[in-house]
Amino acid sequence: MIGRIGRWIEDRAHLSDLWRSQMVEYKVPKNLTFPYAFGIMALVAFAIQVISGIFLTMYYQPDVNRAFDSVNYTIMKEVPFMWLIRQVHAAGANFFLAVVYLHIFTGIYYNAYKKPRELTWIVGWLIYFVLLTTALTGYLLPWGQLSYWGMVVTAEIPTSIDSAPIIGELKIGETISLWMKGGYEIGQITLGRFFGLHIWLLPLILLVLVSLHLYLVRAAGISNPEGVEIDKKKEGVPFHPYITLKEGAYVMGYLAVFFFFVFFHMSHFLPADNYDPADPFKTPAHIAPEWYLLAYYTIFRSIPDKFLGFVAFNLVLLLLLLLPFLDFSPIRSARKRPLFLVMFIVLVISSMALTVLGTMPPTPTNAMLGLLFTAGLFSFFLALPIISLVEWGWYKARGGSQT
């Protein structure tokens, strides 16, 4: 019976043809390394967020008087298994961002942003940016002390534009800040619009962008750790079963680690201070953004001038977007580029150090260290055109060969 239904559908939809052409005849390099699996892990993380998020909307109430109780009583204590869904969603957000960061750094390491993949990189950057906004809006929803005061601090950041010389007069920053909050303070209007953005608009945008990203990955083919483009007819291995099973096994490992956190180590993803209901009259002792924003935050607060700080951390985002054009070397992949490898290590260490510094109190020493690593971060981007020029020289001297 089931077989007959299957055949009936098959005769009409030709799904096995689709499978064969898209999964089996699609050839990829044989030497893909472990970090290439971060892409599929990010996709899995996205699916987990969507599914768990839909369940959460069934009980969550976007109302300043009830949001906290709907999360901490209805979801965490009253409805069976909703505690699990919430823990999955909260840990899932952190894992999603962690995996996306690892995916970005992998892309940088293997120079996967180079021709013909610039557009894939740009769409990926948009995903990253929208993802940060999604995380930020979601963080307000439980309406705890950290949710509330984290947003108070975040909504203040754009006002630093107003301390600039001439453009400050226009009060652009204040306008942005008001627009974020929907008024002069964070209240029902803020919660309502953040809820709408978090559950509808931003996920839909993400869905479109992720589809586009996947299409572009397909269109350009997967890059290669050695930095060479393979002849896909002769050298590649079939995507299924070669890669599907390999990365399928990795995904199981990823999920095992993920569920370890979900069941046994939620103290970082559901921090203690956020079990305290939001209170506009009580400022908590430590307010800092979530870890995935801390590097930007440290750059912002280490630079003594507010406007310059604002410009600096936005410049990092911009430089990241422009990466494919800053690095115009004909040679690809850090495996083939010793100078690039050195600067990549500078980038990794600087961004990690900036993140960790963000968790520390803003003492003068920490501000100095912050400046030092900010310089490290920028030196990566600024070194790229120079390295590219040098490598063009080597490339020509070798008569146009990669190695």
Place this chain on the structure above:
Amino acid sequence: MIKTVFFTGITLAFFYILWFNNFFAHRERYEMPAQYVKIAEDVKSYAKEGKQLFEQNCQACHSVRYDAVYISSVQANPKLKTLQEKYGKVLPRDVYEAVFYEDLNALKESFGKVPPDLSTIYLVKGKEYLFNFTLEPQKVLPGTSMPAVMTGRPEETAKIVAYLKSVAEPPPEEKSKRVLMGVGTIAYLVVMGVLIWLWRSRVLKRMGLH
């Protein structure tokens, strides 16, 4: 090889600091004698007694809404029952605060603020803080308007902490169920991963792709 070790190591160290043990971040620590820790953690034996002690010593000022424990004057008000029939035992906060505005406001006038609801306080502060604060509020939070009601009664204080723990955390049986679920889920995923890997080796051998 050396690069793989380096990048893996630095990434793991980074997430260890962020997600497990940030030895750079500042944390307040409070002392609590071991015999009282034992009492505060033993929800099964002491939560019930703790609740009675809470009713005697704290309920005049504090509610524990998630356990349907409201401040004494509200608890004595016949309106409470009617409202609970309509909204359930745990009243929505806005309803509670609007209907019993007078009672809450009377507390606010005496103490400068409405004493906080203690439903989730255990998760926020932890047992050491609660124990020390309740025993000697002025020592932990100088200038606080909370009176010292438990002076010289550390054992009873620990029992109240056990009660607050029982409200904030899932009950012990539920907790062990969750542990079992977690172990089961993780074991399933690991086994599946290994099976996929083994199956892949066989498929690849057959295809001559090894």
